[in-house]
Amino acid sequence: xxxxxxxxxxxxxxxxxxxxxxxxxxxxxxxxxxxxxxxxxxxxxxxxxxxxxxxxxxxxxxxxxxxxxxxxxxxxxxxxxxxxxxxxxxxxxxxxxxxxxxxxxxxxxxxxxxxxxxxxxxxxxxxxxxxxxxxxxxxxxxxxxxxxxxxxxxxxxxxxxxxxxxxxxxxxxxxxxxxxxxxxxxxxxxxxxxxxxxxxxxxxxxxxxxxxxxxxxxxxxxxxxxxxxxxxxxxxxxxxxxxxxxxxxxxxxxxxxxxxxxxxxxxxxxxxxxxxxxxxxxxxxxxxxxxxxxxxxxxxxxxxxxxxxxxxxxxxxxxxxxxxxxxxxxxxxxxxxxxxxxxxxxxxxxxxxxxxxxxxxxxxxxxxxxxxxxxxxxxxxxxxxxxxxxxxxxxxxxxxxxxxxxxxxxxxxxxxx
Ligand code: UD1
Numbered sequence: 149x150x151x152x153x154x155x156x157x158x159x160x161x162x163x164x165x166x167x168x169x170x171x172x173x174x175x176x177x178x179x180x181x182x183x184x185x186x187x188x189x190x191x192x193x194x195x196x197x198x199x200x201x202x203x204x205x206x207x208x209x210x211x212x213x214x215x216x217x218x219x220x221x222x223x224x225x226x227x228x229x230x231x232x233x234x235x236x237x238x239x240x241x242x243x244x245x246x247x248x249x250x251x252x253x254x255x256x257x258x259x260x261x262x263x264x265x266x267x268x269x270x271x272x273x274x275x276x277x278x279x280x281x282x283x284x285x286x287x288x289x290x291x292x293x294x295x296x297x298x299x300x301x302x303x304x305x306x307x308x309x310x311x312x313x314x315x316x317x318x319x320x321x322x323x324x325x326x327x328x329x330x331x332x333x334x335x336x337x338x339x340x341x342x343x344x345x346x347x348x349x350x351x352x353x354x355x356x357x358x359x360x361x362x363x364x365x366x367x368x369x370x371x372x373x374x375x376x377x378x379x380x381x382x383x384x385x386x387x388x389x390x391x392x393x394x395x396x397x398x399x400x401x402x403x404x405x406x407x408x409x410x411x412x413x414x415x416x417x418x419x420x421x422x423x424x425x426x427x428x429x430x431x432x433x434x435x436x437x438x439x440x441x442x443x444x445x446x447x448x449x450x451x452x453x454x455x456x457x458x459x460x461x462x463x464x465x466x467x468x469x470x471x472x473x474x475x476x477x478x479x480x481x482x483x484x485x486x487x488x489x490x491x492x493x494x495x496x497x498x499x500x501x502x503x504x505x506x507x508x509x510x511x512x513x514x515x516x517x518x519x520x521x522x523x524x525x526x527x528x529x530x531x532x533x534x535x536x537x538x539x540x541x542x543x544x545x546x547x548x549x550x551x552x553x554x555x556x557x558x559x560x561x562x563x564x565x
């Protein structure tokens with residue numbers, strides 16, 4: 149298994165190009181199931197989660213040809229409607245085939261994802277929504293079995309704004325009979341991109357990006373042609389890399405409107421952020437002020453940036469509090485940061501971080517995707533060598549992160565353990 153080795157203490161400078169967004173590419177890949185014919189998706193990042201999605205689509209019968217970041221997906225010969233446990237347990241987002249399969253074929257059999265490293269992450273809201281559209285749902289042998297002769301539009305009010313739930317329902321409702329209204333819908337940029345992609349396929353959708361989305365079902369959709377938006381979480385991670393190393397990085401592909409919460413917190417911490425034509429420049433400061441954050445749904449501070457921001461706060465001059473409100477159990481990076489010398493205490497759903505300038509490199513273990521990024525950031529800012537193992541988590545969501553950081557001046561490389 150590979151590990152990442154970092155010799156920290158170097159300021160990062162230069163430009164980095166952000167890749168396509170994992171969390172946009174995944175629902176878009178699954179949305180191709182909604183129509184017959186050949187879809188094309190470009191700017192698809194080279195990631196382990198994308199490989200898992202491709203494997204799942206092929207298992208269903210899709211024919212896929214990938215040239216660099218451009219994927220051709222032909223869904224004429226879908227022969228199965230089952231997402232097996234082996235794939236769903238590797239990647240929870242596999243549950244996003246439920247809506248499209250049910251809408252186009254009237255049935256779907258999808259393994260329940262089970263527990264995951266950052267909390268329970270149930271899919272009850274996806275299922276409740278599909279039932280409201282008229283689907284019959286049975287849970288048997290660890291699988292969700294959903295059937296519907298024809299989905300019918302309905303009013304669905306989510307108990308909480310779920311990203312995956314909103315995406316599954318958007319895709320299902322696009323082919324339902326009549327009007328669906330999604331209330332308390334998630335508003336993330338990835339939802340907006342999915343809605344725009346569906347509209348380009350012939351769907352009738354209004355309100356994506358707000359809490360109320362209206363969908364008038366259509367009888368059929370055309371294949372998809374679409375370019376995946378840049379990954380705002382990868383962009384945010386490089387923005388923090390500039391701040392934590394007192395560097396100066398132009399993050400090409402970072403979009404100001406998608407980063408408002410992070411920009412405001414980084415500015416409070418002492419970094420300077422400037423909008424440029426094709427991205428955001430982040431200029432770090434040697435002195436970092438402590439900043440409190442509270443994760444929440446978009447446009448609030450993203451839970452997917454919480455671990456990385458905590459790495460930054462370990463270097464601040466003073467005490468900060470980070471509260472996690474989206475996921476339970478998303479503080480596994482804390483013990484590893486403590487092994488590097490961080491002073492962090494957990495108080496329920498909050499972490500209290502007393503900044504120190506005594507962080508030292510250490511062997512640490514990645515526990516989930518964003519935790520891995522947090523350990524790399526801490527390693528970049530620490531005096532000596534950090535070795536991050538179990539980086540298969542990192543490969544799920546960051547394209548060539550060590551190459552991109554090395555191009556900015558970091559002493560970082562991948563080694564076989
Ligand atoms: C997506 C993102 C993930 C991000 C998360 C929150 C993808 C592939 N993943 O995950 O990177 O961290 O949004 O921004 O886009 N919940 C329920 N019942 C449900 C569904 C969700 O209780 O049926 C709860 C979850 O346990 C969690 C909260 O709602 O506490 C938010 O989850 P959700 O927005 O659904 O996250 P994902 O779509 O899984």
